[in-house]
Amino acid sequence: MKSAFRQSMAWLHTWVGLLLSWILFFIFLTGTLGYFDAELDDWMTPETPTFKTSVEASMPVVKLFVDKHRLENYSVRFPVERSQPFLSIFYRDENNKRQRVELNPITGEELTPRATAGGQTLYRMHYRLRYMPSIVAYYIVGVATMFMFLALITGVVIHKKIFKEFFTFRKSKKPTAWLDGHNLMSVMSLPFHFMITFTGFLLLLYTLMPLIVSAHYGAGKEGRDAFYNEYFSRTTIEKAGVYQPTLTLDKLIRNAQRAMENKPIAWFSISHLNDVNSQFEVGAIHQSLSDSRDKWIFDANTGELINAQIGHTSSKSFYYVLRSLHEGLFASTGLRWLYFLTGLIGTAMIASGMVLWTVKRRNKAIKEGGGSFGYRFTEGLNLGCLLGLPSGIAAYLLVNRLLPLDIGERAALEVNSLFIIWGLIVMLAVLMSLLKKADIAWVKLTYLTGLLFTLVPIVNAVTTNLGLMTTLMSKNWVFVAVDLICVMVSILCFVLAHYLKRLFIGNNKNLEQFKGGFFKRSQV
Numbered sequence: 001m002k003s004a005f006r007q008s009m010a011w012l013h014t015w016v017g018l019l020l021s022w023i024l025f026f027i028f029l030t031g032t033l034g035y036f037d038a039e040l041d042d043w044m045t046p047e048t049p050t051f052k053t054s055v056e057a058s059m060p061v062v063k064l065f066v067d068k069h070r071l072e073n074y075s076v077r078f079p080v081e082r083s084q085p086f087l088s089i090f091y092r093d094e095n096n097k098r099q100r101v102e103l104n105p106i107t108g109e110e111l112t113p114r115a116t117a118g119g120q121t122l123y124r125m126h127y128r129l130r131y132m133p134s135i136v137a138y139y140i141v142g143v144a145t146m147f148m149f150l151a152l153i154t155g156v157v158i159h160k161k162i163f164k165e166f167f168t169f170r171k172s173k174k175p176t177a178w179l180d181g182h183n184l185m186s187v188m189s190l191p192f193h194f195m196i197t198f199t200g201f202l203l204l205l206y207t208l209m210p211l212i213v214s215a216h217y218g219a220g221k222e223g224r225d226a227f228y229n230e231y232f233s234r235t236t237i238e239k240a241g242v243y244q245p246t247l248t249l250d251k252l253i254r255n256a257q258r259a260m261e262n263k264p265i266a267w268f269s270i271s272h273l274n275d276v277n278s279q280f281e282v283g284a285i286h287q288s289l290s291d292s293r294d295k296w297i298f299d300a301n302t303g304e305l306i307n308a309q310i311g312h313t314s315s316k317s318f319y320y321v322l323r324s325l326h327e328g329l330f331a332s333t334g335l336r337w338l339y340f341l342t343g344l345i346g347t348a349m350i351a352s353g354m355v356l357w358t359v360k361r362r363n364k365a366i367k368e369g370g371g372s373f374g375y376r377f378t379e380g381l382n383l384g385c386l387l388g389l390p391s392g393i394a395a396y397l398l399v400n401r402l403l404p405l406d407i408g409e410r411a412a413l414e415v416n417s418l419f420i421i422w423g424l425i426v427m428l429a430v431l432m433s434l435l436k437k438a439d440i441a442w443v444k445l446t447y448l449t450g451l452l453f454t455l456v457p458i459v460n461a462v463t464t465n466l467g468l469m470t471t472l473m474s475k476n477w478v479f480v481a482v483d484l485i486c487v488m489v490s491i492l493c494f495v496l497a498h499y500l501k502r503l504f505i506g507n508n509k510n511l512e513q514f515k516g517g518f519f520k521r522s523q524v
Contacts, residue, residue: 020151021354022385023144028350029389031126031196032343033119035328035336038083039478040119044400046464046479048113050085051105053078055253055265058087058105063249065089065103075269079105081285082333084266086111115410116400122393127204130419138207145201152193192342193349199326242276246300255303256282259296263287270300279306286329354382373434380433380441384426387445390489392422394452397486401463439504443497450493457483 033040042050055078062076066089074091077084087105092098102111129137206213210224217223247255256265263284272278278300297307324330328339358379396418403410425445432441460483461467471479 020144020147021350022381023140024148025347025350025354025385026129026389027126027141027144028343028347029393030122032340032347033393034123034126035331035339035343036481037119037123038085039481040122041116042085042478043482044116044118044397045113046460046466048086048102048111049104051079051087052085053080053105055080059249059253061087061103061105061108062089064108065101066249072273072275073271075267077267078265080264080266114405117396117411117414121411121415122396127200130415135207138204142201142204142208145197145204149194149197149201152190152197156190189342189345193346195325196343196346199322202322203326237271237277237279239272239275240277243274244276244278244301246270246274246278247280247303251303252280252298252300253282256280256296256298259298259305259308260284273300276301286324288324288330351386354386358382376433376436376438377430379438380430381426383433383438383441383445384422384429387449388422388425388429391425391445391449391452392418392420394449394456394486395421397456397482398452398459401459439500443501443504446493446497446500450490450497453486453490453493456486 058078065071066074069091071091074089076090077088079085079087086102088100088102090098090100102113103109104111127138127141128134129140206227213227214220214223217227252270253265253268256268260282264287266283266285268280268282270278270280280298280300281295282298283295294310296305297309298305328336331339361375396414399414399417403413407413425448429438429441429445432438457468460479466476466479468480468483471477471483
């Protein structure tokens with residue numbers, strides 16, 4: 001009975017994993033890169049320096065800009081966090097159009113970063129996908145996340161000696177070695193996998209279970225808006241049209257710091273300057289799991305504290321803790337690297353599962369003269385996904401450096417390049433697999449991926465004055481990290497391609513197609 005149960009769980013684990021693996025690989029890889037979204041934004045805007053200064057040092061620039069433009073409603077974000085490299089001011093112009101300006105917090109110079117999709121787009125793609133309505137993307141990601149959770153549970157069930165198998169690696173047996181590697185990466189960061197999957201699914205519940213919101217707040221947009229306004233404490237106050245002088249910014253900031261018990265200020269906003277209904281809101285830097293929405297609201301004319309939204313209700317605190325855990329909002333640099341590495345292990349776990357599916361069926365396919373259409377098509381999809389998406393990301397970084405700065409729709413072209421390269425590699429991989437040339441495709445496309453990542457630091461050094469040696473000397477660790485990671489990925493690809501070349505040629509002495517192309521046939 002127990003054996004039959006585990007066998008059924010193994011079947012479920014295999015096919016759930018396979019059918020959702022392509023979308024899950026995309027979600028995990030882009031989500032993992034999202035842990036350094038702000039750093040990728042910095043790398044993709046090399047002309048613009050980044051800053052980290054105090055609120056006090058930035059205030060003269062803020063006051064000068066506000067007075068010059070006579071702003072009545074605006075918000076300010078200070079360069080005190082990794083996600084905020086500039087002094088940013090948001091306001092509405094005379095046409096009520098929302099504007100955003102980036103300023104040097106020391107000199108007040110307006111900064112104009114190059115148009116780029118940046119790291120933020122990669123981060124958003126892991127739950128919004130691309131080229132489809134957001135609501136459709138949320139449902140696709142929600143279903144994939146639910147089945148990922150199911151795959152994790154069934155994976156634990158079918159490996160009754162999971163921790164013993166964690167220390168087992170049978171290198172000499174190829175299919176078993178892939179299974180051991182898959183188990184190793186699964187168990188190594190299993191708590192992270194459960195956490196990231198569970199929290200990701202819960203963060204989409206508002207979209208996936210809309211009837212619960214409708215039952216309490218009403219159907220349609222009005223009901224949803226009422227729920228979001230109440231749950232996320234969204235307050236709007238109308239201008240009264242009665243004059244009352246607003247306190248100076250210096251007084252408001254000092255008053256806020258006392259009320260916040262000297263917590264570091266990250267942003268503030270003022271609504272309806274010199275109006276009887278004028279309000280001043282301020283928020284602190286994220287320092288713990290549950291403070292991502294903490295804010296203090298004051299009467300901007302008297303300095304009186306109207307509301308301190310800290311601590312929240314139990315349900316809100318639960319939501320904010322889940323959000324902070326999932327996105328790593330509170331994480332220090334060291335912890336963020338841990339998030340990144342465990343995310344890569346999760347991505348490798350999915351990738352190894354895709355390869356394992358192919359390897360376990362390869363001998364049978366060879367005996368059958370290449371395998372069935374379904375096997376060859378699936379192997380082509382696996383190959384195209386595993387190598388196409390990383391190649392697309394490398395192309396994304398390269399296009400950022402190579403496109404003219406004044407070209408229109410520059411950010412969209414960067415993103416399009418990612419999917420064009422990915423799509424071309426998927427089509428080529430599927431075609432070669434259907435033509436029974438999957439072995440050749442594995443080797444040559446792995447070499448191609450390594451070549452693209454090799455070009456990233458080279459092109460960066462040629463097109464900017466921020467090559468690896470320069471950034472090492474100046475301790476510009478963001479640029480150093482991007483260059484070194486690209487170098488490590490390229491080396492990994494070249495080593496893997498060389499291994500695959502020897503493996504496939506060794507198993508097929510008549511594989512004459514390997515002559516020429518990216519490499520010459522080697523003697524095994």
